[in-house]
Amino acid sequence: MNNNLKRWEVLGKTSKKSLDIKDIEKILLKNRGIVANTARKEFLIPISPEKLTLKSLGLDKSQVKRAVARIKKAGKKGETIIVYGDYDADGICATAVLWERLYSLGLNVLPYIPERFSEGYGLNAKSIRRLKDENPNLGLIITVDHGIVAGAQVEAAKKLGVEVIISDHHQPTKKKPRAFALLHTTQIGGAAIAWILAREIKSVRDGLDLVAIGTIADQLPLVGANRSFAKYGLVSLNGTQRVGLNALFSEAGIVKGSIGPYEVGFMIAPRINAMGRLVHAIDSLRLLCTKSSQRAGELARLLNKTNLERQRIVEEVVVHARGLVVDTKEIIVLAHESYHEGVIGLAAARLVEEFYRPAIVISKKGKIAKASARSISGFNIIETIRKLEGYLIEGGGHPMAAGFSIETDKIEDFTQKLNKISASILTEDILTKKLKIDLEIGFSNLGQELLALVKSFEPTGLGNPAPIFATCGVTVADARVVGRDSTHLKLVLEESATRLEAIAFGLGGIYQSLSPETKIDIAYALEENTWNGRKSLQLKVKDLKAI
Template identity: 45%
Template sequence: MDYKWKIISKTINKKDKNWLTYVLAKNRGLYSKKQLDEFLCPNLNQILNLKLTNTSKAVNRIIKAIKNQEKIIVYSDYDADGICGSAIVWETLYDLGADIIPYVPDRIKEGYGLYTPTIKKLAFNGINLIITVDHGISAVDQISEANKLGVDVIVTDHHVKPKILPKASAIVHSTNVAGAGVAWRFCYDFVKEYKPTYTKQLINKLELAAIATIADLVPLIGENRAIVKIGLEKLQKTKRPGLVSLLRATSIKGLINSYDIGHIIAPRINAMGRIKHGIDALRLICAKKQSQADSLASLLSKTNVKRQDLTTTTITSALEKVDKSQLIGVIADSSWHEGIIGLVASRLVEFHYKPMVVISVGQKISKGSARSIPGFNIIEAIRQSSELLVDAGGHPMAAGFTIKSIYIEAFSKKINAYAQKTITEEMLAPSFNIECQLDPQDINKQTLELIKTFEPFGVANPSPIFLTKSMTVEDLRGVGNNSQHLKLQLNGINAIGFNLGEKRYNLRPGYSVDIVFTLEEDNYNNNNKIQINIKDLRLSNTKLSN
């Protein structure tokens, strides 16, 4: 795939010693010293400045439930965001005297969100109040049924609001943060009203909100950046048995960063809800005994390996089904596990750089998961076919839905007709957004240390990508399975290009190349040196896209 190289800051004044800080700040919309200071040193007030809807009504209803000894359910989602958010709510309310237990639905048997037969069962068992975490904003029919059964529902959610809202006792909502971010912020308001002395314990739970925020790929700016920055600090010294065991079961060494959470920790939590049952992930997070936590952490790791194998097999199958003529790829198969179709959709977007919809076909009802490209709102596109759907929810970049199997073909035609009117050629052109051009002498440890001050990286604050021209190839070889990766020595610096192994056939020692890259530490064998992570390269003097 050919990428455009787009340089954000083309004119740079290197006379100022802080020139690179200013470039990175400006590229992130940070123009004043106050904005930069708040970005580099986020604090708790940035989280507390977030305003949620209906918090007073929700707080009062829970206080009433505690005083009347009503039975409460925290109804979780089964992903890392839902699991971590539910742990925050359950632990907080339980510690403060509520008669409360968590409930995690079975992905296959009950599906996403509130499930009417489960609501009926909970009502029969004397549940008076349900608090949702990371879902509920679209559950109009389910909450209507709960109301008929005398069960009140408080919705806490961050998904995009539909046109018709459910008639819940309270809808605690914001799209600015992850579901666990909403849950934590709501718990703060509750604790402030009900028992302020619990505030310190609640702040420690930001370690869970941080995991959820990174896992759910929300923009790491503003209050989200504060959640992650403070949460990671808590996580470095966590005493929570479940997280201690989970970290011990991984290959993470040294300080934990957003990459570790997004690629190592969160996938293990998610794996349970994807192909087993999410309740064991919640049990791990909330475990009190280290021995129990160790056993559950081992289970999560083993399940994640199975999930990886299943995903790899499904991607291979899915790639053969993609119709290249479609603007939005819609593919479906009855053999695909619905728990991993979102991961498959993500990988297909990487391969084809267009929105992808992957559907696990059932006999009567099918489950779909969609992933998009920047600039195209996939949940809005899906909702254009609402008359064909059982339900749908999500965000501009990722969404899920349920559809009657007989309507899949009609859905594919309708969403692609919508795409014909809305997707532009510019959207379909993959590109690297490059911060600026660095001279070869700028590639050093000082630059790397400066880059680290902008961590944690993620959505809306990506790890900085740079361009450097005329680097001399001193050594090269293919590494990894089938030499799929490219290992280089450039101007005396180690460089690695993942999945760029084929480019070695066009290179020789002595050649001059222009590279697009990120800078990182090479800790292999405690090297403690800088390493260039190449995203793309061209022989020098190749024309650069604007």
């Protein structure tokens, strides 16, 4: 099965021979499910997060009111409040957002993030008992980015005289926890829900920089409210005064003013995540919240060093796992004692990228194994795993990503049954990579006006991909290889008497087949290239086919 082959799907169909910019805008919006005039307006000019209503976010107003009242009551009584977070970027940012707001109001509040390897994901009954022993005045725990499946842990807390407010965005099971208040929606991320709760307590704009990181890091669809949080949050992030983030930017070579989804997803979030994957996420939280420039520098260097180690470990796991993958249409399920629990999700994602099949990577440590799953479009991984709930000790997640623990001696049986129930769902169509193309147009349509329209769709990401265009019958005027090991292609292309430059990353291997005057069909994104102070339009090649 050649997983590098892509099937082109042109989404925008039009009978018009000549398209103006408004026609193209309408097609691009329709391709993203945005048809109504109000929806179009809100997409192009997103509602500011301050004006988003609880109803529009899918949050129960009565539950939010109940949570706010309980937090204020804790403040009046002098109770200790613990903001109980998660060890990924969304959870860490959510913890920082809510802890900072409550602390600024003078409440007796402590942040807490569990240690991945000894405490595991989410609320832990033993940890709650220890926290109560250490803080006898503890009366309220607020979860951020987890808790929707923590029914037993909530009951354990109540027995200790500790009430629990849950704020979470993960998929619920049929039986929800009997918490004091339940702030749950799948429309936005953990940091965004924490920010909304903070807003309802006292309306200020602080924290949107962190919400942008959480939203993008968790790979949430950048439409609707998530688009609002990402767009306005990125503005805040580019001007952030947080000394910790600024130190991290310096360490990572990030220039403020140019931070977008790529910088967050591939440079900022991995460094924040690395601590929770290998050591303890508390130092990532400290980086976000510190006021000391010296401490910020120390923590930024620590996060960077840990991230480099994380990259090395992931590569080891992927190299080993790659050798075990069998070329079938089944879900990839790989388990081994050497797989580091903190990076199995990243390894699963790499396998999905390489083989384009759902993948589950399992770390076997003694009797209990930890698993992380990643999926492909059209296959709901958490729904499929939950059909085998009897095998799971615990588990949760999203349609595209999940995590669970399982008894080691049940892995083989679980794998067989999983592939049996998924066989009819994993069709040839689902297992075929698709390149979704917004519109087929000629080079005569390309220019600064279209580039400005494309930029208005930013921030782009899952749910709102950067617009992709296709042009057929293009002539290769010039081609050369560039980059280390000649892995990339630099092209000069011509169509309808218009010449444009293009860059094709990773396609250096086809250079020999592209002699001058070769005709190709090309799929691409539009971008602005700056060289020696001169700006020009450039095509970023997504795929090309020789005619």
